[in-house]
Amino acid sequence: MAVELLKEKYRSQVREVVLGATKEEGGTRSHTLKVGGESALPFLHFEGTIPNRPLVAMEIWDIVPEEWPASLKSFFEDVYDDPGAWAKKCVEEYGADLIAVRFKSADPDIKDASAEDCIATLKKVLEAVGVPLIVYGCGKAEKDNTIIGPLAEAAEGENLLLGVAEQDNYKSVASAAMAYKHCVIAQSPIDINIAKQLNILIAEMSTPLLDRIVIDPTVAALGYGIEYSYSIMERARFGALQGDRMLAMPTIANVGHEVWSKKESYISEEEQPGWGDQAERSMAWEAATAGALLQAGMDILVMRNPNAVGLIKKLIDDMMKG
Amino acid sequence: MGLTGLEIFKHLPKTNCKKCGFPTCLAFAMALANGKTSLDNCPDVSDEAKEALSSAAAPPIRLVKVGSGDNVLEMGDETEIFRHDKRFNHPTVVAIAVNDNEDIEAKIDTINGLAFDRVGQHYEVDMVALINASGDAATFKAAAEKAAAKTQKNFTLVTSDVAAMEGALQVLADRKPILYAANKDNYEKMTELAKANSCPLAVKGENLDDLAGLVEKIVALGYRELVLDPGSRDTSKVLADMTQIRRLAVRRKFRPFGYPTMVFTSKDDPQEEMLQAITYVAKYTGLVVLNTTKKELLLPLLSWRANVYTDPQKPVAVEPGAYEIGEVNENSPVYCTTNFSLTYFLVEGDVDATRIPSYIISVDTGGISVLTAYADNKFTAEKITAAIKEYGMEEKVKHRQIVIPGAVAVLKGKLEEESGWEVIVGPRESAGIQKFAKERFA
Ligand code: B12
Ligand code: SF4
Numbered sequence: 001m002a003v004e005l006l007k008e009k010y011r012s013q014v015r016e017v018v019l020g021a022t023k024e025e026g027g028t029r030s031h032t033l034k035v036g037g038e039s040a041l042p043f044l045h046f047e048g049t050i051p052n053r054p055l056v057a058m059e060i061w062d063i064v065p066e067e068w069p070a071s072l073k074s075f076f077e078d079v080y081d082d083p084g085a086w087a088k089k090c091v092e093e094y095g096a097d098l099i100a101v102r103f104k105s106a107d108p109d110i111k112d113a114s115a116e117d118c119i120a121t122l123k124k125v126l127e128a129v130g131v132p133l134i135v136y137g138c139g140k141a142e143k144d145n146t147i148i149g150p151l152a153e154a155a156e157g158e159n160l161l162l163g164v165a166e167q168d169n170y171k172s173v174a175s176a177a178m179a180y181k182h183c184v185i186a187q188s189p190i191d192i193n194i195a196k197q198l199n200i201l202i203a204e205m206s207t208p209l210l211d212r213i214v215i216d217p218t219v220a221a222l223g224y225g226i227e228y229s230y231s232i233m234e235r236a237r238f239g240a241l242q243g244d245r246m247l248a249m250p251t252i253a254n255v256g257h258e259v260w261s262k263k264e265s266y267i268s269e270e271e272q273p274g275w276g277d278q279a280e281r282s283m284a285w286e287a288a289t290a291g292a293l294l295q296a297g298m299d300i301l302v303m304r305n306p307n308a309v310g311l312i313k314k315l316i317d318d319m320m321k322g
Numbered sequence: 323m324g325l326t327g328l329e330i331f332k333h334l335p336k337t338n339c340k341k342c343g344f345p346t347c348l349a350f351a352m353a354l355a356n357g358k359t360s361l362d363n364c365p366d367v368s369d370e371a372k373e374a375l376s377s378a379a380a381p382p383i384r385l386v387k388v389g390s391g392d393n394v395l396e397m398g399d400e401t402e403i404f405r406h407d408k409r410f411n412h413p414t415v416v417a418i419a420v421n422d423n424e425d426i427e428a429k430i431d432t433i434n435g436l437a438f439d440r441v442g443q444h445y446e447v448d449m450v451a452l453i454n455a456s457g458d459a460a461t462f463k464a465a466a467e468k469a470a471a472k473t474q475k476n477f478t479l480v481t482s483d484v485a486a487m488e489g490a491l492q493v494l495a496d497r498k499p500i501l502y503a504a505n506k507d508n509y510e511k512m513t514e515l516a517k518a519n520s521c522p523l524a525v526k527g528e529n530l531d532d533l534a535g536l537v538e539k540i541v542a543l544g545y546r547e548l549v550l551d552p553g554s555r556d557t558s559k560v561l562a563d564m565t566q567i568r569r570l571a572v573r574r575k576f577r578p579f580g581y582p583t584m585v586f587t588s589k590d591d592p593q594e595e596m597l598q599a600i601t602y603v604a605k606y607t608g609l610v611v612l613n614t615t616k617k618e619l620l621l622p623l624l625s626w627r628a629n630v631y632t633d634p635q636k637p638v639a640v641e642p643g644a645y646e647i648g649e650v651n652e653n654s655p656v657y658c659t660t661n662f663s664l665t666y667f668l669v670e671g672d673v674d675a676t677r678i679p680s681y682i683i684s685v686d687t688g689g690i691s692v693l694t695a696y697a698d699n700k701f702t703a704e705k706i707t708a709a710i711k712e713y714g715m716e717e718k719v720k721h722r723q724i725v726i727p728g729a730v731a732v733l734k735g736k737l738e739e740e741s742g743w744e745v746i747v748g749p750r751e752s753a754g755i756q757k758f759a760k761e762r763f764a
Contacts, residue, residue, distance in 0.1 A: 231404070263751065315601070
């Protein structure tokens with residue numbers, strides 16, 4: 001019996017954002033990457049196109065990540081005091097599509113590094129790898145406002161993805177993106193209305209930026225409230241497909257950042273005998289978090305564990321088969 | 323295909339008596355067509371009409387029960403496409419495959435041990451999928467005997483050989499296993515067997531068309547306790563098929579697909595297999611059969627299942643109050659947190675692990691987490707102070723020290739001022755409490 005498939009007719013699609021810039025385009029990247037552009041819910045190839053595969057970025061720090069559990073840190077033992085080498089290893093050995101540099105050293109409670117220090121690091125990473133880059137500050141808004149602008153200026157034309165613009169602190173990042181031709185992460189606290197409002201605010205500064213916004217809807221780790229993030233994302237993506245252009249941006253999730261602070265990722269099997277091997281469990285926790293978010297429509301996953309990255313890339317290969 | 327509102331309306335009493343809670347029979351009919359009410363709510367509907375409307379009255383996806391006695395697993399009865407609209411009802415059943423020609427006892431022991439306690443919840447693997455890998459009926463039956471003696475878990479019996487199924491059923495019929503599977507060659511006999519033993523019957527198609535046809539034939543034989551396997555095994559194809567089955571059942575009331583679904587993972591690598599299952603749990607699968615028995619892979623899977631199937635409308639909360647962890651006394655440390663169940667149980671587990679008897683004050687934040695509540699002004703110095711008083715902490719302990727979550731360190735000054743207690747800023751993650759307590763309170 002022939003079953004008549006139920007295919008949704010959507011009115012719209014997710015905007016496509018280009019990351020990075022080659023020499024011809026005013027940057028130094030070996031290639032650019034496109035993200036977004038879907039005209040269907042995640043991987044439903046039967047009713048629309050998924051022109052670009054979700055990307056996996058690997059996160060590197062500009063200080064030694066003392067707080068990472070040994071099972072994670074050990075992958076980078078030989079490089080974690082050299083961000084350039086670290087980035088190169090992520091790309092060449094572990095297949096990272098992009099590199100996300102987190103300028104932890106700028107944190108006033110860590111090293112309070114200056115914009116100049118951060119620029120020197122960024123330059124090293126730009127030289128070491130050809131992939132497009134994501135740039136995160138230290139996470140403290142006041143300090144980040146003083147480094148993101150100079151970093152953006154120093155890398156003018158590279159079309160970085162700059163993080164993060166928030167509702168009450170978006171101007172410095174958005175204007176840096178505008179002035180020096182970069183993309184911007186618009187982060188909202190798992191709230192669709194705030195996500196939209198923030199995009200509107202950014203667009204008021206510069207309409208062309210609308211095609212250079214990537215939404216961070218804020219995610220939680222598996223087992224730590226991820227279902228809220230998942231549902232908010234599903235709603236946002238559905239809204240985008242139904243024609244809400246102010247929500248129709250590709251999305252990014254800080255998966256590694258959420259997962260690697262949680263108990264499941266570092267508690268040893270001795271301390272928690274029922275939970276199995278710590279190294280594999282923590283890797284699986286990161287991969288499972290990422291895999292779950294892919295089903296809600298996540299376009300860029302920022303991750304840490306190379307094995308989790310490998311697994312997720314295989315899953316993405318499978319999901320991209322029509 | 324489901325009935326339209328107008329088609330339903332034709333069969334209603336048309337008195338507009340409002341007893342159903344709707345202003346008119348037509349409004350009731352429209353709601354029924356959309357699955358928003360049930361026919362039982364009209365007391366005056368005739369038996370003939372009931373019969374005519376049975377397809378509209380039936381839930382879009384049938385509730386199918388596996389197992390017997392206290393050990394019944396419910397599957398199906400789903401009404402939604404998106405969990406943000408309304409809670410998904412019956413969590414994906416997780417089964418582990420056991421071949422009849424492997425060491426049954428050892429494997430079942432391992433499966434029995436696949437149970438986890440996390441955040442106040444107990445997670446377990448639900449089922450054994452016993453596979454007739456030997457191709458031999460006697461081996462299958464012997465394996466069923468060994469397995470049945472070893473575990474109370476439910477079963478899916480996997481063989482397309484009717485004689486082998488019959489043999490295993492002599493052992494396991496009372497436990498009402500799922501019979502896997504009816505296909506185009508054996509469906510008549512399998513249906514007979516399922517009927518005779520009142521066991522749910524899995525139907526395996528080669529694709530969606532084939533599946534729908536097979537279901538219709540089985541339904542024509544008078545059996546409806548079905549579980550559907552569309553036969554796909556590639557991850558993206560399974561996603562597509564599961565999505566179609568759910569959509570057609572719920573949105574079109576396409577009867578052949580109005581049953582719970584199942585699938586086997588297809589990856590040899592256990593980690594990849596786990597990720598396939600993560601995808602299937604997210605998207606509509608009623609039962610997934612895995613090979614791996616690795617705890618470190620099943621814990622994330624079962625946690626994800628618990629997450630997907632929580633109620634999106636109301637956060638799970640614990641009763642606000644002062645909880646005693648261990649044999650407390652007047653010198654016991656006092657911790658405070660919110661009454662979001664997830665938050666509370668994480669803290670409880672970690673405080674318990676310190677082995678120092680302690681109090682935990684669970685402040686009424688309306689069941690939301692620490693930072694969410696802080697951002698929403700529900701976890702404030704005033705509220706914590708009120709909780710200290712209300713729960714009698716000033717009588718319960720001699721000291722005046724309270725530990726707050728590291729994430730809300732900013733509350734320290736104000737809380738000290740309000741409460742007069744000394745505020746100790748704890749670690750950011752509750753998992754840090756063990757080390758913290760050892761240094762501070764041991
Ligand atoms: C899920 C979530 C929601 C859900 C809430 C679900 C719920 N029941 O709580 C929803 C969607 C409803 C929500 C709403 C909002 N949210 Co919200 N949300 C999150 C999210 C993604 C996860 C929160 C979570 O569940 N964590 C898991 C629990 C277990 O964590 P926890 O309670 O903090 O407990 C941990 C620690 O604090 C510690 N701990 C807890 N108790 C104790 C006690 C002691 C003694 C110690 C030592 C430690 C300790 O251990 C626990 C385990 O590590 C976070 C971002 C993130 N990734 O964390 C944002 C986040 C908390 N939300 C945020 C905001 C702003 C909001 C809104 C105000 C946004 C808005 N304007 O709409 C609203 C609030 C309005 C409202 N009334 O709901 C912000 C808060 C910003 C800030 N720093 O103040 C966050 C951080 C997102 C962000 N980055 O901006 N949110
Ligand atoms: S109870 Fe029945 S007869 Fe009365 S209004 Fe509702 S549908 Fe019509």
